[in-house]
Amino acid sequence: MKNLRELPKFRDGLSYLYIEHGRIEQKHKSIAWYAPEGEVAIPCAALGLLLLGPGTTVTHAAIKAMADNGCTVCWVGEDSMRFYASGTGETRSSRNVLRQAECWANMQSRTRIAEAMYRMRFAQPLKKGLTIRQIRGMEGARVRDVYAEASRTSGVPWHGRSYRRDAWENSNPINRALSAGSACLYGVCHAAIVSAGYSPALGFIHTGKQLSFVYDIADLYKTQLVVPAAFAAVAESEHGVETRVRTVLREGIRRSSLLRRIVDDLSSMFDIGEEADPYDADSARPGHLWDPIGLVDGGVSYGGLGTGEGSDKPTR
Secondary structure, three states: OOOOOOOHHHHHOOOEEOOOEEEEEEEEEEEEEEEOOOEEOOOOHEEEOOOHHHHEEEEEEHHHHHHHHHEEEEEOOHOOOOOEEEOOOOOOOOOHHHHHHHHHHHHHHHHHHHHHHHHHHOOOOOOOOOOOHHHHHHHHHHHHHHHHHHHHHHOOOOOOOOOOOOOOOHHHHHHHHHHHHHHHHHHHHHHHHHHHOOOOOOOOOOOOOOOOOHEEEEEOHHHHHEEEEEEHHHHHOOHHHHHHHHHHHHHHHHHHHHHHHHHHHHHHHOOOOOOHHHHOOOOOOOOOEOOOOOEEEEOOOOOOOOOOOOOEEEEE
8 A cells, every 4th residue: 555655745736727528537647637629647646636627527546546646626616616525635644633623622722723813814913912803803904905905006996895606797807706716715725624634614713614614724815815816817808707817826826835835824723743643654554442541442442351341451
């Protein structure tokens, strides 16, 4: 079995690729995309996220190749505007998600992390003693200023964030560009979260959805990446903004080393070190069994023959 620690880490890979109307098949130890225009090789070992749009088919062998290479696969709607499902991540350990759940379940640590995520969005440190509500109000003002500045710089008129999911074409070009860019950023953040072994559902600021933590993490980078990409795409032309904003955003993600930043920010947020995890070295290794007095190896139980009733010694 291949040691997953030998594979390229998510933080070192390419960001994402969106495809539609084609077929994905395994080719050698990687994959290839077959469309009317011809064949395109996809280096899935170096790819963080593959977004499969409408009209896409994929073979079982190709999915296995992507899973073996740590490439997260997401099934999405046209232009990534809907998220339907995703594949497995790169890690086989539950260490990080257990740490996330521990911090989420404790009011003190959840408040601390939520506040830290708000503070990370500001260029200058905020004064101590502010409540989350106060910081949230300051964040709203910051975002409005970012939109206004992007409008002045690009020359694209801005009248506020407004769109309806059930009437997509009725939105103006800049709102469509912002939504398309945000959807791609959500996909990248989702892939990073799952690949690093966290839960996309356990949000610290957002709550109630299976993607709450994805929204938490994406908001750390949205004004730095999506807003300038969207305004730049619309300033160039109001036609085909959904496609062009993805291209601009992908380049912004590469320049900003976003994949590395996400993984590093997650590790820092939950105070998780770089030590190796045995379950990543051997993905088939059995996990531990939980017990009130401590963990025991998988396959070990309490009681039964050879222990005597009430014994606290484990036996096979």
